[in-house]
Amino acid sequence: MSRKDPTAPLWRAAVLLRVITLVFAAAVVGTHHGEYASTALAWTTVGAMAAWTAVTSWYYLRPDPAAWFTGVDLAVCCAIMALSRFVLTEAQLEVQSVPLVPTVWVTAAVAVGAVRGGPVLGTVYGGVISVCNYVVRGYVDVDLTRDMVLLVGVGFVLGLAARTSRRSAERLERALRVEAATAERERLARSIHDGVLQVLARVGKRGRELGGEAEELASLAARQEIALRALVSAAPLDSGADEVDLRGPLQVLATDRVQVSVPATPVVLPGETAAELGDLAREALANVERHAGGDARAWVLLEDLGGEVVLSVRDDGVGIAAERLAAAEAQGRMGVARSIRGRAEALGGTAALDTAPNEGTEWEVRVPRRTGKRGSR
Known part of the structure; x- marks a missing residue:
C-alpha cells in the first residue's frame, strides 16, 4: 500500500x-x-x-x-x-x-x-x-x-x-501546506523589508523633498510600498483548498488611496466564492480608478454576519448620475451590469449601488454563506 x-x-x-x-x-x-x-x-x-x-x-x-x-x-x-x-x-x-x-x-x-x-x-x-x-x-x-x-x-x-x-x-496536509507557505512568506517578508521596502521608502521621501516630477515618482513609490506591505502581511492562500479566507485576497488591494478593513477572525468561504468576490472588489476599484477622479480615495470593508458576507466598496469621487448608469447598461457596457451585479447574482447574492453626482459611489454586495465556518480556517 x-x-x-x-x-x-x-x-x-x-x-x-x-x-x-x-x-x-x-x-x-x-x-x-x-x-x-x-x-x-x-x-x-x-x-x-x-x-x-x-x-x-x-x-x-x-x-x-x-x-x-x-x-x-x-x-x-x-x-x-x-x-x-x-x-x-x-x-x-x-x-x-x-x-x-x-x-x-x-x-x-x-x-x-x-x-x-x-x-x-x-x-x-x-x-x-x-x-x-x-x-x-x-x-x-x-x-x-x-x-x-x-x-x-x-x-x-x-x-x-x-x-x-x-x-x-x-x-493535516492542508495545514502543513499553509504552515510551509507562512514560513516562506515570513522569510520573504524579512528579505523585502530589509531591501525593497527600505528603498521604496527612501525614494518616496527623497522625491517629496525634491518636488516637481520627482514628487510624482515619490507618489508611485509610496503606492507600491503600501501594496507590497499588504502583500507580504496578507494570510497565505492554499490554492488547493476547498475553502479560502477572503481576507487575504482583499488585503492585497490596499494602496495609499485604497484602505481595506477586514475582521480580525478568518472569513472562510468556498474557494470559488472567495475568488469571485475578490474579482468583484478589483472591478469596483478599477471603476474608481477610471471614473472617480484623480484624487479619489476608496475604502473596502468586509463584514461577516454569520449567515451572509457583506462586501462594501466606497469612494469619495465624482459619483455617477442615474441617467448615465442606465444609459451604460442599455448600451451594453458590461462593467457594472455583469462584472459586479452579475457576479453577485451568480453567487446567489445582491449588489446595491448608492451614488449621486459629487457624492461618491458605494457598492454593497451581500452573499449568503452556503459553506465555510465563521471565524475558522
Whole structure:
C-alpha cells in the first residue's frame, strides 16, 4: 500500500481478517467432514476461498485499490455462499448449528467495501451479504437477522472510520501546506523589508523633498510600498483548498488611496466564492480608478454576519448620475451590469449601488454563506 494512503492500516486489517476467517472456515469444514451432502464440494469450496484470498490479498495490498474490484469481490463471495446449497443437506440448511461453508469469511468483502467506499457502500455490502444469506438458507429468523445487523453495522462503522481517516489526512496536509507557505512568506517578508521596502521608502521621501516630477515618482513609490506591505502581511492562500479566507485576497488591494478593513477572525468561504468576490472588489476599484477622479480615495470593508458576507466598496469621487448608469447598461457596457451585479447574482447574492453626482459611489454586495465556518480556517 502507498504510505500516503491514510487507510493503509485498514486495508491490511481487512486482508488479515480474510486470512483468519479462511482458517476458521477450513476448521469448520474439517469438523463436519463426512456430514455434508457433498464433502468433496465442501473442500473444493474451501480451495476456491483460499485461491480468492490469495488474489484479493495481493490486490488490496497495492496502492489505491479500485472500487470495481470490491464489487467483483462481493459477487465472488455471494457465489461461494450459494455453493452451500449443494454442499449442505436440507436438514443442515434448516438449522443454524451447521454454518454455511464460508461462515464468517464473507465479512471481509464488507470490510473492503467499507474501506474503499465509506459508510454508505459498507452498509450496502453488508445488506447484500445478509440478503444472500437469507436466500441460501431459504428462510428468515431471528438468528439470521442478528447476523444482518452485525454485518450492516460493521460495514457502516468501518466505512465511517475510513472516511474520517481520509478527511483527517487531508486537513493535516492542508495545514502543513499553509504552515510551509507562512514560513516562506515570513522569510520573504524579512528579505523585502530589509531591501525593497527600505528603498521604496527612501525614494518616496527623497522625491517629496525634491518636488516637481520627482514628487510624482515619490507618489508611485509610496503606492507600491503600501501594496507590497499588504502583500507580504496578507494570510497565505492554499490554492488547493476547498475553502479560502477572503481576507487575504482583499488585503492585497490596499494602496495609499485604497484602505481595506477586514475582521480580525478568518472569513472562510468556498474557494470559488472567495475568488469571485475578490474579482468583484478589483472591478469596483478599477471603476474608481477610471471614473472617480484623480484624487479619489476608496475604502473596502468586509463584514461577516454569520449567515451572509457583506462586501462594501466606497469612494469619495465624482459619483455617477442615474441617467448615465442606465444609459451604460442599455448600451451594453458590461462593467457594472455583469462584472459586479452579475457576479453577485451568480453567487446567489445582491449588489446595491448608492451614488449621486459629487457624492461618491458605494457598492454593497451581500452573499449568503452556503459553506465555510465563521471565524475558522
